[in-house]
Structures are given as C-alpha cells and as structure tokens.
Amino acid sequence: MVEKYSLEILNRPDLFYQLINNMTDLVFLTKVNQDKSLSYVILNKPAKDLYGLTNESFGRPIEEVLPSNAYHIIKRKYEEAIEKKQPIKYEDMVIVSPLLQTNNHGIIYWESTITPVFNQDGVCTHLLAIVRNLTEQREKENEIQRIKDRLELVWNSVADVMFTFDKNEDIVSVNKAFEKLLGWKAEDLVKDKSISFIPEDDKEDLRKFIERVKNGETVTSHEVKRIPKSGEMIYFLGSFSPLYDQNGDWDGGVVAYKNITERKKYEDKLKELALHDPLTGFPNRTYFSQCLKIEMEKAKLSKLLLSVFALDIDHFKEINDTYGHDIGDEVLKEFAKRVKRAIRKNDFLARIGGDEFVILIPELTEKTKVVEMADRIQQCLGDEWIIANEKIKITSSIGISFYNQFDSEEKTLFKNADLALYEAKKKGRNNYQIYNDQKNG
Template sequence: MSADKNILESLNKIDLFSQLFNNMSDLVYVTKVGKDGKFSYVLANEPATSFSGLTTKSFGKPLEEVLPKAVFNIIEAKYKQAIDSGEPITYEDKILVSPSFSSNKPNNKYAPGQLVYWESTITPVCNQNGECTHLLAVVRDITERKERENELKRMNDRFELVWNSAADAMYTFDRHQNFVSVNKSFINLLGWTEEEILNDRTISIIPMNSKEDLKEIINRVKNGEVVPSHEVQRITKHGKLIDVLASYSPIYDGNGNWDGAVAVYKDISERKKYEEQLKHHALHDYLTGMPNRNFFSKMLKEEMIRAEKSKRTLAVFYLDIDKFKVINDTLGHDIGDELLKEFSRRVKACIREKDLLARIGGDEFGILITNLYDKKKSIEIAERILSSFRSNWLIEKHHIRVASSIGISFYSPPYKQDEKLLLKQADIALYKAKEKGRGNYQVY
C-alpha cells in the first residue's frame, strides 16, 4: 500500500511539474549536448513548442535540421558561448515568427511574420566531471517592453530633431539654475560648446545689470507662470552683448514639483540694428550724416531744461551758405552736395566736441552751444567758423569762394523763451547778418 502511495505521489508531482512547466509564459528549452558537439532538443514546454513549431519528431534531431538556418546560427553561437564560459549568459534578440507556426492553437498570440523581441538566458548543466551535458534556455517575450522603448526612442529622436532644428536658441536649466541641455542654435548664437556650458558652472550668459530681472523671472516661473517674450541682452563666449527676445516655461518632475525651466532666445540683433538705423535716419541728415531738424529740436528742448536748472546760458546759431543757390544752379547739384558736406565738416571742426551741429534743411544749419559761462565764448566760435571759410575751397576741381551768414540767439534763465521762439530769434538775426552784407554774424 505504501509503495502504491509513493507511486501516486510521484505521478502527482510529475503531473504538477508538467502543468507548471507548460503554463509558464516563458519559452523553456532543454537541449542535449552530444559527444560530437551537436545540439538536439530533449524537452520544451508548450509555449516553446507552439512558437517554434516543434513536433514529437523534432526532439532528438540535430537542431540544424529542426530550426531555420538563420535562427540555428544564432542559437548555436550562444550555446557554445555558454559552454565556454561555464556560466549563464543573457542576451537579447528579435525573430520573425515562422510561417510554420501553428495558428490553430487556442493560446496563440503570434502571427506569422510578426517581429518578436526576446531576452534569452542560457544556463549550462554539467555532470560530476564538469562536462556540459545539457543546456537550459529560458526565453522571455520582451516585445511590449522593446516596443515601448523603441517608441520612446522614436519620440526622443523626433524631439532631438526638432530641438536641434529650431532656429531659436533653447536651453533647459534645473531648480538650481544649472544648465541641463542646450540646442545647436544656442551653441551657434552664444559660442560655447555643449560640453563647456554643461560642465563649467562658472559660465554665465547674464549681464550684471540683468541679474535682478532674472531673479524676478525665476520666481514667476517657480509659481507656474509662463513668462512671455521680452527683450533682454545676453553675453556670448567672446564677451559680446547680443539682443534677444527671451521666454521661459516651467518644467515639473514626476511628482508635479517645479524642477527648472526651458528658455527660448530669439536673436533680434539684426532687427535692433535695423531699428537703430531707422532711428538714425529719422534723426540724421542722409547727405552730411549730421543730426537733422527733429534731432536738433529734441536736444534743444532737453538742453533748455538743463540750462534752467543749472542757471547756465546756451546759444543757438542759425547759419547758411551765402548765395548757395547761385553755386548750385551754376555748377550743378552734385557740386552743391559736395559743398554742403565740406561746409558741415569745417563747421564741425570749429565747435566744441560737446556742441551740436545739425542740418536744418537745404543749406541751413543749426548749432547748439551749451553750458556757457560767458556769452563771449559763442562769439569766439562764430568768428572761428567765419575764418575757416576764408581758405580755398576746392570741390571736384572747382575753386569756389564760400561765405556764410550767422544769426545767434541766447537762452539765459530766468528768461522764458520756448525752443520755437529761440530758433525764430536766431533766424531773425541771420537775416539781419545778410542785410549787413553777408559773411558776418549778428546777435538777436
């Protein structure tokens, strides 16, 4: 009775092992290592036989007769590697499901031609003499994991492509305001390599006068605010200040905590340069390069306010070229233009560096002389200007005699002229100089 019980228990154990063995989701193969070095399957669980298309006739045969050649070549190499190492080895591989795969099995989840990823662990089984007699291969389906990894890689690749194809400079920083990543446009715009910017914590692209503004921006981003585009300046590797439109967006960690931000810089250097050119053209004469009437009027208003506060005197000169129309009509406008350029150069050389010379229009010029302690100083300047015209004028091989008339008005607080009246008074003095025979100055 006892013997029968032992037999029954053994049969039950075998049955339990068989159920567990065949219900495993992993593919399990037991392979015999022949004396001739050839391999043959001696045991495989249900998922393994189902996937590989093995039948009862497949067991005991050399693997090269059972498996497709490409599959056999991979397995043979790995088996030999496990035998040589004497230890378990693990590797990943991908296999196209064989067309001979049995599609009528109820648990079949693979379609012929499907690409399946596997993680295989091969363990050598040795006898008492240390000879490898069998190999245990446990093959795990990691297709879902690999597909997730591949999709993540595709997403990262797409992000990397967009990140480095963006025309705007972009970078991310952590909660400690250390650089985490930079794109190619950032490198091109600011000059540092990615290695330099990520490894050298002493590098700063923020000018000293912008550090307080950045603190305010960081606080806003910490509170979840997206800071829209605003004009700032940043420092390049070579110390050059560049103008950019900057925007900032917060980054959060997996727990929803603030973890840094992404900054985007749009280079507006060319735009700023163009704006400066437009501003310059709006306030300067295109021919002589001198300030124009608008700039002169603007500066006159500002200097009158300063003069009132400092109780100092300022002078306004109105001057033109005597009989310029005759020269222009006789020798042509090109000669007239060159004469105006030379006229402005000579006058500019006669005034102080801080004084302002402007072309008011045609052959009329204005001079603003500020911070006068003595009105006689302006008279000296007027005489110096008139004297500079007495030397020879050679314009495009034409010897020309040039003279000028100058009208002078003064603003001396507490008198209350406005800038228009001051200019009118200088203009009246100019015509008085012409009535006096030209080539002289008159004070209003």
C-alpha cells in the first residue's frame, strides 16, 4: 500500500514541481546532449530567478542563457563531476544584478553539489546541481573576521603591553608592544615554560591578583616590576581583567601594563633629592631622622648600644671668608668623603646644615668603640688638604651621645650630642667629648 501511494506521488508532476519550487535551495537538472552541450530540463523557481531565466530557456545551450562568467565556472565544474564520476562540492561567489541583490554588496555566496547521473552504458546523461545560498552565513563570518581584524589592529597598535592567559594560567597571546618591550613572542612563552618575566618578590602579589580575577574582579592600577629579555627591570602600572567563554564560565584573563619606568625614575630622583643634601650627595636631616627612629626601635629589641656623633668643621666661617664660598663648598664635600672612609660600612653619615654633620652608629657592643672611631676621624682629617691648589688645615670638633637607657627621644639624642660638641669647642676645638649628664647638665 505504501509503495503504491509513493509511486502515485512520483507520477504527479504538479506535486513534484510544487515541492522543488518551495525549496530554498536552487535545483538545476541539466541534460548532457550527445554533442556534449548542456541544456536545462528542470529548474525550480529560485534557480530561474537567480539568472532571470524563463520557460524559453529550457532546451537551449546553457552558454546562451547564462552570463559568460557564470557559464565558464559551471561548465568547468560539470566536466569535473563527469570525469570523476562522483558528486563534487564547491563554493563560489557571484555578483548579481541590482534587482536580485540581497545585501549591500550585490554578492551571493553559494555552496554547490553537482551529482552526475549515468545510464546503464556508463554514459553521463544528466547532472543534478543543488545550490545552497550561504550569503547570510558568510556575511556573519566575514563580519566576525572584520571585528577580529579590527581588534587585532587595536591590540597591536596600543602602546601598552598586553597579553592574555587561559584558565590554566598559560600565556595565549601577546601584543606587539609586549614583544617590543619585553622581548618575547607568544610562541616563545608557549614552547618554553621556564621563561619568566616575573621577579621573585612580585610572584606572591601576582598570585593574589589572579585569584581575584578568577572571582570575576577587575584589578586596576597596581605597580609591578617585570624583567624583559634584556634583563633591565621595567616598572609598570598593571591592570588584570577576567575573560569568559560562551557559557559565561571563567576562561582566563587579559593583562595590560603601562610602562611607568621613566616616571618611576623621576619619582625616585625626587625622593633622592628630598632625602639628600644636594651639595655633598649624603643624606640630609630628614633622612637621618627616619633612620634614627628605626635604629632606636632596633636597639630596644637587641639591647645593643646606639651612638650619635655631632661634628662640624672648626673655623669654617674663616675658610669661607679667606678662600671664598666655592672653595668652602669643596671643603664640605671632601670633609664628608674623609669622614665616610673613617666610619664603618653600616654607619650613617648625614649633613644637616652648613658645616654641621651627624653620624648614626648602631649595634655597638661597648662604648670604647666610639672612642676608636672618633680617633680615626680626627686622624683622617689631619692629613694634608689641597683644595684648588690651596693648602688648608682642617680640624673638627665632635660631640658624642649614647642611646642606652632606651627611654630618651630622638631630639634628646641630638641635643646631648650638641651639648657634647659645645664642650669640645670650649676645650679648644679639634677634639671629641662624650656627653655626661652631670658634667653637661
């Protein structure tokens, strides 16, 4: 019963044409004539509309009814299907007349499947072509590609260093700025997992940033250090943002680094200037006070002695008046250098104004050590001085105070050292005195 019913449907041409005319795909049934010419025998409505064909087109050679460029492509593909004796599939792009344009470009993308039909003698008698319109799909793909190209252009045009990493925290891509500034390409980092541009002391912070990104947070404006291929440290302002897959699941992150190395150097220079004496290059009073507070706290814990020296250049005003301020400045610079050579490496020398200097001497095990140090300073200053071809005799008076009761303040240490210095001057200069509560009281 089913076979009979099916046979009846196949014997109804009106139903057959209704079916193929309702198809969105284009249907071309082409006859292969004995002289190898080709002519259409069945076309559905979408196929006829494509080239503006009518019923008069049937039976005529297809080169007479098709545009020349379309004919040559179709003929070549038909011959290929006949030669291979099997269906072939190919894609093509055609420009259609304005009346048939479905997009702004007048371009239609096709996917054609051509099936050769052979008789019992193995001769190809017909070719069935089913043509599917891929225009919408290709335009979407082209638009996606245009967006990708635009993003890649932006990605590689920005001055900031950028890279992406996946959910395994492996680097996936880097931009041109990354390659230029840090020296590595993405393939270098993928192939060699031992390459690291993260300093050891920054790795813990990076781990925290990534954990925050995994939780969907965007981390912005964090100062970080990174090591380029050249090895010279670069400072960045880093931002870390999460990436998600099409299901909305976390899939890695994108990192942007703004190079702030020059700004960092400038800031460091400003800090250096703020904490150092511009003439001698040694620390100033502010820097000395900061270090003194730190060392006082250390002394409380270690129970070791801490000493402060206050010293100046004897008769420095007379040197300025006699030789001029330029030579006076040179005397100050040479004085600082000589004193620095006489003290220990971890002792701290600062110029606090004029010809006044202070020395912070931490971690003393006994008071007699400062006497040895004061002697060394006096001795190094006693060597011959020649400044701008002028022989100048330089001596210094030194006042010494101790922080050993762990109850005095910073200003008290300064005051006690100054009192001892005053005592040294009373005793004729060019000597040192140790502060004594009863004697200086």
